[in-house]
Amino acid sequence: MTAAEGFAPAKINLTLHVTGQREDGMHLLDSLVMFADVGDHLTVTLSDTPQLTVSGPMAKGVPDGSDNLVLRAADLMGASADITLDKVLPHAAGLGGGSSDAAATLRVLSRLTDTPIPSDVSALGADVPVCLGNGAARMRGIGEQVTAARDLPCLHAVLIHPGVPMRTPDVFAAVGQKNNTPMPSEIPENLSAIDFIDWLRGMRNDLEYAAISQTPVISQVLGALTVTAGCRMARMTGSGSSCFGLYTGEETARAAEGRLKEENPGWWITATRLNAQP
Structure with a gap:
């Protein structure tokens, strides 16, 4: 059987505004997402015997049974496959791995x-629709409303995961204010990277303070990023505990990576590009 390769990039929530909560408990969001050029790798071969093998530097702790989203995705496609997942991204880190x-x-x-691909993939999780697009996008509602965000710059970033996993439900439960303002109706286009980062600084991640209250090391990570030369802003991504810093260019991001x-x-640290052109 012919094997096929797949790339699963890290998902970075540049913004994450919590704008409400439904009666069923699901939270409403308004988030601008970009994808990094670092991520997991898959090798997939159709097989009569479905199987998942998890390898790589971040394989520890990743489930390899039927509850793994990779096997659930194969089931949704009605396919039987032998899949090898090379885990590069930390598990339960807020990177959408x-x-x-x-x-x-x-x-x-x-x-x-x-x-x-089925039109409804919501059974696999709220982030799967935006990850399917694999490009800069605005996600709203509970993640099902995805709109491509065009004419945005490539950003140079450093990602840090301090090695502490976070449970997303616990972080959302700790958010005190659930009805916050959304992003502006229009996301600015055709800005330089520096001007776009300056715009992002006026946005928020409404989960950040709740996550810090549970995992104080996040504040330490943000502080470490902020003091590196060339860092224009630092913010937590997703529900944590990973954070990102945005830099003036590739050279400053690489220098910050080395220093950090x-x-x-003990931290997972990597320089990367967000929204890089293929």
Whole structure:
């Protein structure tokens, strides 16, 4: 059988505004998402015996049974496959790794089986629809309203995960104010990277304070990013505990990566580009 490769990039919530809560408890969001050029890798082969093998530097703690989103995505496609998942992204880190893995699985199996991806993938999680698009996007509602965000610049960033996993339901439960203002109706287009970052500084991640109250090291991570040369802003992504810093260019981001790795050897740290052109 022919094997097919898939890439599952890290999902970065540049903004995450909590704008309400439904009667069923689901939270309403308004978030601007970009994807990094670092992520997990999949190798997929159609097989009569479905199987998932998890390998790579971040494989520890990742479930390899039927509850893994990769196998659930294969089931949704009605496909039986032998899948190897090379985990590069930390688990339960706020980087959308599981959702991105599921989206990549859907894309690869769609190619292998010449079968369209189902229109409703919500059973796999709220982040899977935006991860399917694999490009800069605005996601609203509970994640089902996805609009491509065009003419945005490539951003140079440093990602940090301090090694502490977070449970998303716990973070949302700790948010005190659930009806916050959304982003402006229009996201600015055709700005330089520096001007766009300055605009982002006026936005928020409404989960940040709640996450810090549960995991104070997040505040330490944000402080470490902020004091590196060339950092224009630092913010937590998703429900944590990963954070990102945005920089004036690739050279400053790489320099910050080196310094941060020297000072914090126990953290997962990588320089990356967001919204990089293929």
